Amino acid sequence: MSMFQKTKTARYSSCRSCAVTSRTPYSTVPSEKTFDKILIANRGEIACRVIKTCKKMGIQTVAVHSDVDSNAVHVKMADEAVCVGPAPTSKSYLNMDAIMDAIRLTGAQAVHPGYGFLSENKDFAKRLAAVGVTFIGPDTHAIQAMGDKIESKLIAKAAKVNTIPGFDGVVKTAEDAVKIAQQIGYPVMIKASAGGGGKGMRIAWNDEETREGFRFSSQEAASSFGDDRLLIEKYIDNPRHIEIQVLADKHGNVLWLNERECSIQRRNQKVVEEAPSMFLDADTRRVMGEQAVQLAKAVKYSSAGTVEFLVDSKKNFYFLEMNTRLQVEHPVTECITGLDLVEQMIRIAKGYQLQQKQEDIPINGWAIESRVYAEDPFKSFGLPSIGRLSQYQEPLKLSHVRVDSGIEEGSDINIYYDPMISKLVTYGATRAEALARMEDALDNYVIRGVTHNIPLLREIITHPRFVSGDISTNFLPEVYPEGFKGHHLDEDRCRELLASAAALHVTSQLYSHKILGTQRVSSAPMDQNNWELCVELGQELHDIEISKSGNSYIVKVDGGQVEVCGDWNLASPLLPLTINGTCRMLQCLSKESSGNIVLQYMGTLFKVRVLSKLTAKLNSYMPEKVSEDTSSILRSPMPGTVVAMSVKPGDTVADGQEICVIEAMKMQNSLTAVKQAKVKSVHCQPGETVGEGDLLVELE
């Protein structure tokens, strides 16, 4: 009992983003009585999202949290909060006993599980039913039927839903996996039967990869779901991931709320989603919607659910799985349909009928969602990073922007939970409008203290292939075969960046002269108006002439001329500039006395060094810092736990051979050798926690 700590908090300010502020007002029926108090068995943005709707509906809310989340936003937002255990999810957010105690303690009448955690756990739903508490989601039968990949496919087949050719069965050993894979024919996909999303999912192109995939997937399945059963099926090359949102009540009414396209994925996890899809025509949409409804009816589904399909280039679609919960990317559907899915889930759970008919469901405009993650997109399109959000500003001053987040300035992103910072949603009458707003929103988003994936998001949403709708789930590896390298500056953009950096440097130099008050020895006036500078970008030096008049600078650089105007507020993280008449939002991340400036431009961080011409000349005498040879040392690319060490000192490793496996945020990452060499020393052991940059293994 002592671990429970009940806190009443009502400090949450209502100025944050919320679903309620989106364009179409949600229909709330004031006379409907639902629940007095709901417990939200989740954390982060989805907990906040649910609480917002509860507040709107006049429902009291209870947050549960782990000890490290005591100060989290969802805890502050809720009317009551109960600590359900220490940081590891298995001891807190997955700790059913503690959550059941919290329900009893607070008298909550219903539980919204959000996504992940206990959202698709039939045991949890059963335990709730046993004590007469409503589970806001489908009943246990549907969860069970759809939660199992094998059973769900059989049901789908029976309901006349298109399914993927493949092997439906339990796989016991690596050799069984190979045999099955060979029968189906490569490529095949291996994943955990019980798992949702991309977690535990591997693609194998040969026997060796099948064995490896089997090992990884079963390990991950065991650690994430406590159920190591696997599924192997035909992998459809070049597919698009398009899913249908369904909404069903307890009276047999089922609606399909159009599709979401979630083809932009990395390691089978979604990055950018949109609704509707550019790819679907009205007929395909209707057929997919109707099949989704058939499936929902087949399992007597109620609540919100999602039927995922893979769609090939000929618009053939195959059932992938059904998620019996609220999806991460539900906001784009809300934007185009005007429905509040959480509200509908609560109504349905209380037993109300759907108020809409299928013909009432519109597609109003276009919505795009970018998942903003605390991760380094330069490493495998995103390896988790951790840290404290020392500065954090959501771009909510812009119109048609919705940000669903569960963190705030000062929050910690730690290794225990999903590294998602927020879901950034923009919408507009057309896709182009929504995309333009997304570009603006990403440029105006201030995140400091953790590495984030905004550089990648901005590149994706401005890439010609994405803009034209030519995408598939292989988009990222196809567009960036060498890995993501950040924005490539063309000549004009490069000049703009150099000019902006030079102007910022001069502004800051002038600022240094602004000592106020009466100094006994008066300052000499700074009447200089022209400067000769040298700016270093990458390995190249650029000579720059810059002159100032008022707030604008004329910059001569690389044979061109650039005019840069701005307010030049050096205390603000955002640097709105007008460059040659075009408005650009830059961000200044750091500015050091040494002339080093880090600017975010076109979403990507660029490090420049601005020196006076004289300083640059003298700087050429300075010895260059010798950088460490990184081919013979293996450092941890992220903070996490070492789960396997495949080598010992004296072993010889081949180029590409696995050296060790690091688990972070429930993802297992295999680290491999980049050259053939002998292992000199091993600096960590399985089970050990390592930080980013920690030395793991040295090669000779």
Place this chain on the structure above:
Amino acid sequence: LAVLHVHQSFACLLQTNIQSDCRWYSVSHLSVKERIEKKRKAAQMGGGQKRIDAQHQRGKLTARERVELLLDPESFVETDMFVEHRCSDFGMEQDANKFPGDSVVTGRGRINGRLVYVFSQDFTVFGGSLSGAHAQKICKIMDQALTVGAPVIGLNDSGGARIQEGVESLAGYADIFLVHPSDLPHHGSLCILTHLMLCLQDTSYLFITGPDVVKSVTNEDVTQEELGGAKTHTAVSGVAHRAFENDVEALLYLRDFFNFLPLSNQDPAPIRECQDPSDRLVKSLDTVVPFESTKAYDMLDIIHAIVDEGDFFEIMPTYAKNIVVGFARMNGRTVGIVGNQPKVASGCLDINSSVKGARFVRFCDAFNIPIITFVDVPGFLPGTAQEYGGIIRHGAKLLFAFAEATVPKITIITRKAYGGAYDVMSSKHLRGDMNYAWPTAEVAVMGAKGAVQIIFRGKENQAEAEAEYVEKFANPFPAAVRGFVDDIIEPATTRKRICRDLEVLASKKQVNPWKKHANIPL
């Protein structure tokens, strides 16, 4: 001895300054003029092109290049360009061994428009060695700096005393390093030479005796770098205050750093125009102190979030890291910041951190810089090493420094303020002007667990007693009800409060009782 190693050459601007003054010419005018030109040219070249190239090859700048980089363009006014050494032994009297200006460049100039005197030792002339003439040149600008109340920056790059001159050069050392620094503060001048020492990684060495002598006397094998390299002095000995990668970086940082300081101890601390709103709420501070009081956090997170533009110039960042000291601005006003660092050794006070803090507090007090103290201190570090090392004596230095300081003193207790260490950290009892506590503050004699173990030694129900102790003392109320803190504030409002208080305290006047000098427990 070396202080700030910095270097430099192509300052040709001065040649034109003097030519117009030649009205006294006679028949010999041309030849004298030529001689002047020749000497000036020679002075510009120091030890000659070959030695300049060698200096560059070592990754170092020449004395003149360093001066040019340090000062505003065209602001350098040189003195004693014609001074030559007077040694006549060992062939030093030959013309080839005479260099106009000798082995140091001296003069004055401006940094961001503000007056500064500067000397820069020239390694290309006899390895920058200190001759009688060299010392005289330095003393001359120091005297002048003293009369006008301006700081002196020394850029040292010297092999040591000029052996050929014998005792005369040693007398020069005495002049520079002993006589002047000790009386400078009293006469109103700031000398970075003695107040702050910056050095360079890989190229700065500083020791009483070099590795060879060490080997012959104590039979100890040690490299130059280990004995007196930048790392040694910034992390182990605490002799140097900050290290930089190279000459250029050091000089650029020095220019920015100079802007924090008043020109002399007679001047108020400078105020720079400020674009960062003084009433900015810092929301991230509301969650910076972790829930569990045993968990660490980074005091720098607080400092960076509170100060103007996040600009904090840390002094001694790699030495005694359990205390953080440095300069910043609040609404444009220069302030000195002292903070316990919970991330390192729980932020406890030990010998090194006490001395580091005390030295910094006295620096601020000497130069009219208000002191802001962030307190999260669990106490003094226990143990024989500390006691035998004299922690009582050294800890008293910090207490003494805070107590005697008459500049505005603002203190924020962020979490733990335990026992004697609480008193020491600019508490109300040491004449703190404004003392605040965050809601997470625990002002007590010691942690609850330790306290209960003593009070209830050998008794049962310690857990219960501990809970009671926490309830009673592990919060800001005991201090607040006694007036030992002036208010309990929301962390987000800290910046706003400090800025407002500094405005009020700008006119603070407090005089310590007269004494010849204070007797700090050295």
